[in-house]
Amino acid sequence: MPELAGIHHIKIPVTDLVRSIRWYREVLGFRPTMQFWDSDGVVRGTAGELPGLSPALLGLRENPLAAQGCKGFDPVSLGARDRDHLEQWSAHLDTHGVAHSPIIDASAGWLLVFNDPDGLELHLYTWAEHGADTADRPGYATPIENPDDWLPKR
Template identity: 65%
Template sequence: MSRPELSGIHHIKIPVTDLTAAIAWYGKVFGFTVTMEFPDDDGVVRGVAGTVPGLGRTELTLRVNEQAAHGCKGFDPVSFGVDDRADIERWVAHLDALGLEHSPIIDASVGWLLVFPDPDGLQLHLYSWAAHGIDQSGRPGYGHAVP
């Protein structure tokens, strides 16, 4: 029997402490649009799902979970893809226009990388599909190909 195949990533769930603030932030940064709400047993909406331009069928979900949000602070669970360095530079301009802090453009293991925090301190990455051609294999913390 052969192994069944996956067909992509269905959704990315991000823990947040303030749902209203997170919806507004992900909306202005990524163009997030809410398409579904998840009310708890008490009728209070503590989770939403929606679309982000460029993610195709993959949805973004935000769920109130203060413990998880605090536990993920400083962690980088997801890297959103962009085509090349020019796209990273456009994101720098976009984040600057919004007055949001971000890293400088980083020559990462393979491509260019931009890092910035969401309102709860989750470190979001924008990583280019295009490679920069710099051999970073000797640097601690950087990846190298496995033979």
């Protein structure tokens, strides 16, 4: 099997492209570099750079139905170095009036949760691990002993 070459882009559905561009620019440093217009000539999408995501791109695509369907879901976790880095992010989100969770002991590392303007749940998850045992917590990850043959029990 050929190996994947990383993540090319992440596409997020939004209800209001202009509002979302402003929010992602202000809160996450998004820099649009491409635009996508529909057959009616209206721009309904953009893609560009998100600091720390390179070479992958972030895409925002106006699709109100998909955005509503994703509300409260967390399709992607963006990386943070460690707990101190999440403290910096917490302060940054506070500065921009973005409500967020406290720093959480997640399955392996620490986690900070907040929502974009459409209610999509965004996660900042640390690469550094905390070492806490979370195996008895529902919804938290536990190791799979034989990944090649594993399927969930129903």
